[in-house]
Amino acid sequence: MFTKIGFSFLACIFISMSNAQAQDKQPDSWFVEKSNVEQNAFLLVTHRGGIAKGLAHNHVVFAKKAEIALTTPGVVEQGKFQAKILADDLDLDSTNVTNKWFPKLKSAEILDEMPGEVSESDRTKIRKDMLGPDQLDSAKFAEITAEVLGLTPMAQNVGKFAATHNAEVKVTIRNQSVVRVIPARVVMTGDTLNVEAFGAYKFTEFGIKPVSLFFGAIQNKDEIHVYVNFTATRKKG
Numbered sequence: 001m002f003t004k005i006g007f008s009f010l011a012c013i014f015i016s017m018s019n020a021q022a023q024d025k026q027p028d029s030w031f032v033e034k035s036n037v038e039q040n041a042f043l044l045v046t047h048r049g050g051i052a053k054g055l056a057h058n059h060v061v062f063a064k065k066a067e068i069a070l071t072t073p074g075v076v077e078q079g080k081f082q083a084k085i086l087a088d089d090l091d092l093d094s095t096n097v098t099n100k101w102f103p104k105l106k107s108a109e110i111l112d113e114m115p116g117e118v119s120e121s122d123r124t125k126i127r128k129d130m131l132g133p134d135q136l137d138s139a140k141f142a143e144i145t146a147e148v149l150g151l152t153p154m155a156q157n158v159g160k161f162a163a164t165h166n167a168e169v170k171v172t173i174r175n176q177s178v179v180r181v182i183p184a185r186v187v188m189t190g191d192t193l194n195v196e197a198f199g200a201y202k203f204t205e206f207g208i209k210p211v212s213l214f215f216g217a218i219q220n221k222d223e224i225h226v227y228v229n230f231t232a233t234r235k236k237g
């Protein structure tokens with residue numbers, strides 16, 4: 001639970017994209033469905049720790065909706081992607097969402113087993129703690145944002161994840177920003193663009209102390225993984 005496993009979300013990633021054939025016209029704009037958690041994933045995975053970690057859970061936090069602005073002026077590396085998520089639009093441990101995206105999380109070596117089931121009452125309490133003043137503090141810091149500072153071609157395999165680029169990403173939570181280079185996979189097919197990326201961060205990088213109970217016997221690791229997978233459609237006209 002979040003009283004056992006603190007939270008910080010980075011569920012949101014800014015990735016620069018573009019269409020290599022669009023150099024002589026205005027940048028293309030893309031549409032990403034705002035509230036489709038089955039098609040578009042903005043996930044944060046927390047990891048249990050401590051000598052009694054068997055009593056705790058890993059958690060999959062997801063954004064119920066996100067505002068995304070994506071333009072592609074020329075080549076992929078010159079595009080711009082901006083995303084904003086409201087902390088209050090975060091939820092966690094949905095069976096449908098976890099079942100949908102677990103194969104991807106396992107492929108990227110973020111999780112090696114399905115998280116344990118959490119009761120509805122526990123989910124409610126965990127979410128309240130997650131948004132509370134010791135964690136995201138959504139009353140004071142309403143937005144989570146991110147921005148890609150650079151995108152570099154880099155074919156590589158991370159686990160079974162086949163990346164096409166390295167993305168330098170700035171994520172801001174609780175008014176604290178962290179810049180990290182993470183692997184990304186960008187695939188454009190006609191008027192459809194798919195972006196998949198993930199990276200590892202720490203709670204303490206955002207000023208959040210990982211929760212520890214029973215003198216550390218049950219605690220969260222100072223580690224969170226962000227996983228993003230979304231599909232955009234080119235806007236016509």
